Amino acid sequence: MRFDVLTLFPELFDPFLRVGVTRRAYESKQVDVRLWPLRDFAEDNYRRVDDRPFGGGPGMVMLAGPLERALAAVKADRAITHPGAPAVIHFSPTGRRLDQALVRDLAQGEGAVLLCGRYEGIDQRVLDRHVTMEVSLGDFVLSGGELPALAMLDALTRLQEGVLNDAASHQQDSFSDGLLDCPHFSRPEVLETPEGPVPVPPVLLSGHHAEIARWRREQSLALTLRRRPDLIEAARREGRLDRKDEKFLASLTVPPAAKASPDGKV
Incomplete structure (x- = not known):
């Protein structure tokens, strides 16, 4: 399985990938997690990835340009090892509730692109063009999609063969x-x-x-x-x-x- 994570804060993932029983899956690339810092795809000197929303209102919106370039780079790189269009998962309160049934379904696949939003959200045109599934942890609001992405990765990884010391553990x-x-x-x-x-x-x-x-x-x-x-x-x-x-x-x-x-x- 391969997961490509688009995030403004890749440093949030590093400790998670190096501790606990699931770390063996990440170290061996049984579950291959690749981090894509979104600011690397900004084009100005300030590496800007957000701006004020059209129509006014509080907060900022993640810009379409850096996201489009990042998604293009991810899909081109994935095509080498995982041909075909990848699932693109966006974490949002409007999404399907993450439960064990969904985790089991996703655990049988080849992974996905995980799109971690921030601020007031992502330019809707990017979501409409690329996202194949929206997922929510529950009826509450977080500061970004990184925590849901971490939760999903942990739930999926522990279902992979050989990850847990006792193969029957997750079955109970x-x-x-x-x-x-x-x-x-x-x-x-x-x-x-x-x-x-x-x-x-x-x-x-x-x-x-x-x-x-x-x-x-x-x-x-x-x-x-x-x-x-x-x-x-x-x-x-x-x-x-x-x-x-x-x-x-x-x-x-x-x-x-x-x-x-x-x-x-x-």
Whole structure:
């Protein structure tokens, strides 16, 4: 996979590409991330990439000229290793919400050009000419597209073969089967706290794999029902719930309290 990132702040990406479990994919070019500083495509001495909007109003707009030149350079360079028109993704509140289903779809492709806007936005003519998909992290506004680009890269990279130490790890993440992940526990078996000892759920120490699997499934169902009931309905529509699942959900007259897992996956 190859991702070409057009950004005013390439320095934001460097630490991300050098740390964590995903760094191996970036170092080996299994996921090839190339940064294109937009100011390199400005033509004046001030390397200007923005100007006031026509019609007035606050803020500045990213100029079409530098973006057009940058996109032309990226597409010409990509044609050497990845023939064909690339997907061009623009990060915008108007875009499709980034979710695991979209991540899985994109993870099967050859990458994309990631267009990171700033200021009040990008000249609409550039978006109309080049962008094939707009993506949003949610209903809030960020200062630019770099953080969404980083989030997308991380989500896509961890799905690539061999990136995670355990190949089954991402298969058990939240949303992998349409539900939130179950809670997780590790040593010590009993955590001593000022409020008293807090043990690990006994079933996890039983060594009975079928019972452990069922406990985890029920914890996942209970947590999802409490935090994201919409996911339960979606799983039901898609036929992801079996009779045991439905029986357990029916027993939950009041969604039980559940703690988020320590790794933040829920």
